Amino acid sequence: MRLLRRAGQYVLVLWAAVTLNFALPHLAPGDPVVYLYGGADQSLDEASLAQIRASYGLDRSILEQYVSFWSGLLHGDLGMSVQHNRSVVEVLADKLPWTMALVGISTLLAFVIGTLLGAWAAWRRGTAKETGTVVTVLALDSMPGFWIGMILIAIFSVTLGWFPSYGATTITASGGDWLVEVASRMVLPVATLTIAGTGAFFLMTRASMIGVLEEPYIRLARAKGLGEYRVAVSHALRNAVLPVYTTLTLTVGALLSGAVVVESVFAYPGLGKLIYDAVTARDYPLLQGAFLFATLGIMATNLLADLTYPLLDPRVRRDKPQRAPA
Template identity: 55%
Template sequence: MSRTRTRTPTSRHRRSWVSRLGQYALVLWVAVTVNFALPRLALGGPALVMYTGEGDPTAEQLAELGQLYGLDDPVLVQYGRFWAELLRGDLGLSTGHNRPVADVLLERLPWSVVLVVLGLVGAILVGALLGALAAWRRDAGHPDQDRALLVTVLALDAMPGFWIAMLLIAVFAAQLGWLPSYASAQLPDGGGAWLLESARRLVMPLATMIVTSIGTYFLLARASMSTVLAEPFLRLARAKGLPERVVATRHALRTALLPIVTNAAMAAGSLVSGAVVVETVFSYPGLGTVIADAVAERDYPLLQGAFLLAMLGVILANLLADLVYPLLDPRVRRTAEVVPA
């Protein structure tokens, strides 16, 4: 006879998470290393990339830049110094702002976090609900409603983000005068007036982010819901006499959200890149505007810091998806393991 015992949490579960954290650490190391290597692989060397003066630089000017940023040291010395400064939170000095890169980024970061997070949540909610509704109506014998939603969402998804942004400005700012057209204009000093005006200036950039991002989540939710609707557990739920609203929300929709959560984490990078266009059109004071200005001014230290921050955000988004996924799908939870005694 053999006995069994239950261990919670299991060693297998712990090993899985150690392995995942190791993979994320490896990705972070690769991202930081690539961030360090890019300017040094550029044609003409990093000193030429960082030169912001007019005309072609002289050899003396390049030598001065190399000495200022320590580019004359061996590459391994530069790499070690890069990591040491990074761990201290020192991202270098912005050549365009003449300020520490970390200060410039932290000043703009909250604006971009609000825009990207709300844009992602809004796109997931709107896209997933519309996609689930389209599949549900088709299953209920209303294919025309499904086709109408599909055509509308795909038409919006095909429109360029900058065109939608300009259209919103033309209608709601120029024609109707309901919303301000430039998010970077002077805001009131603190208090409720500052919060209200900031929210007004967020409306059009946020709407643009959501409209340009719902297509993927709509198609995922529509396909996933169509698959879920054919599952036996839904027929069992209906046989128990549960209302259709409960069957749709607690059973079908929850299961259909699983691929959307995974895709949301992977789409975080593209959403950040889309924010660059949106923020530039609306002069929104976030990281996207910083990146656009840094490209124009050849402010490479600031570009390095912004890209590093964006990569860190994508890694954290994927880690969050790993944490949320077991909450949506109990099948992937491994909180207990039966082990022979």
């Protein structure tokens, strides 16, 4: 029953996301066709504009366009990109792997670094080192992603010359050289998103760890003579990390949003850079497809968390509620 309710919630969210995705171009001021083909200074006559509207189906009623949008979506057809003159699905398929690699690696690093650093800060709470760590993490967490990226470019690309500052690879690279190029050009964008995402895991782990350290079973473990390392890792961190796991899905969404700016800073050919270019070019079909892919990705991570969290915490039951005692 719980799974059915959860599935119903996801279906409702999906419907709302698709509906909002459809409505965005229609809510924008002005005629989208005029914007797409030169703005107010375009030289097309009204007959040509009407023909273009008919080719995009914009001459039909909103209800007909909505039904057609859902029909195309169910058949894997998101329309044609005006900017690239290609299928939106093909354009997204070319760019999506780059963003998945960037956000996936950054999320994993932010989770590991933030969790371990937060646990260490909670274990050392009240010391000067813990205070300095909290201040440093809060300072980095308050900085916007593009500013972090610019600082890293200034230090590691311009001053030291260690890493390239733009693109994902070179045209002539192949084989092992291609892998080296991809890895070297991914370092700074990954570092930027990792720094931007570590703060959330750090603060959540630290707060959860401090609460766990006050539990009676921690005092009991110490009374049994267990070493401090075993108490910290096997008893405290193991239970403190459970609430942090739910933060993982929220961080994926935040990093995916931050990738729009970060990829633009580094000219990284991913979904974020594609969204930025589509906005400047007013490529509405491509924007709709990109936003839909991003929404589905965030929903998939939330669904994965819902399905796997009961495996980590036996107290969470997926079956029907227990009956009250007679």
